[in-house]
Amino acid sequence: MTPDISIIIVSWNIRSALQKNLQGLFALPGHIPFEVLVIDNGSHDGTPSMIRQEFPKVDLIQNEHNRGFAYACNQGLRRARGRVFVLFNPDMLMGEGVLEHAYGTLMRRQDIGVLGVRLVRPDGTLVESVRRDPRLFDQLAILLKLPHLFPQVLNRYLAKDFDYTHSAEVEQVRGSFFAFRRDVYGRIGELDAQNFFIWFEEVDLCRRVREAGWKIWYSAEVSCVDLVGQAFSQQSMRLKQTRLSKSMANYFLKWHGVPQAAIIFALRPYVIGVAAIADLCRFRSSKWK
Structure with missing residues (x-):
């Protein structure tokens, strides 16, 4: 059947x-x-x-x-x-x-x-589970971890007003x-x-x-x-940020053109580098426990 x-x-x-x-x-x-x-x-x-x-x-x-x-x-x-x-x-x-x-x-x-x-x-x-379409500002905020200090910057993207x-x-x-x-x-x-x-x-x-x-x-x-x-939790911060930032850049290239995508592509080395440092810190911290 x-x-x-x-x-x-x-x-x-x-x-x-x-x-x-x-x-x-x-x-x-x-x-x-x-x-x-x-x-x-x-x-x-x-x-x-x-x-x-x-x-x-x-x-x-x-x-x-x-x-x-x-x-x-x-x-x-x-x-x-x-x-x-x-x-x-x-x-x-x-x-x-x-x-x-x-x-x-x-x-x-x-x-x-x-x-x-x-x-x-x-x-x-x-x-x-509801989101609004990504805009360059809120996605840059995610890459730069600004919501840790200013969570309200994602209110529009995360549809915080949704019922x-x-x-x-x-x-x-x-x-x-x-x-x-x-x-x-x-x-x-x-x-x-x-x-x-x-x-x-x-x-x-x-x-x-x-x-x-x-x-x-x-x-x-x-x-x-x-x-x-749960599957994502098995991956290193560096790998997650590598894949996230690449997909993000490709999305903006596809829907918003080269100028906006270029900003994200330019930030990728910094974002991935910071994630690699975070992985190293976590590794050292776990060894001392």
Whole structure:
């Protein structure tokens, strides 16, 4: 039977969280047929073996090395058979009724191109998942760590005035739960893996969807648990800042042109250097503990 929904999960060295994720998915009441595709980006923690042994229904795509989030998502999208696609982070837990709600809303509301849902931490506190389009000022503030001293500089970008208790049209939603129809994918195309190894791929996609005339929709009626970036925590500050700043620069080059992108490219050596120093300090501190 052809599934209504294809759930696409990209995993990298996050076996335990992914195991709980998959256990939760396959324990859901069977109200809507779905398939699960896991694209493993060269994990060395036994993730592929765990999937084969414990979750034989999962369609596993195994990469020999980390190809990046956008590239791996595209691998899953090409193989997916559903009418609705859900990009779902490995460190997530699907809430009951979420799939039915997402499918029903996207099928009923043809004006919606991408749908996100309410995200909460395991203790029930809100994960702020709505953003406004990046502007040069707020992204420079992020690179220079200004929010540590002046958190209000990101109020516009982080949509601090957004009411998460009500469903609404927004500019972008967090990629942890990112649902869209097959026809949207057919028209918009794949995630831009050439420009975005990780970070900004969903920002770019949301903008492309809006440019094509569809809405980005935040749905407050249902929720998922988000453990927030467990795979990222394994990476060094230097690597994270290298990838973040490159994706940021590529985004501004794509949407705002050379002058704004050049400012970010010029700052990259400083940002990466500071991150490398931070890694060294952390390493020395851990040795003394």
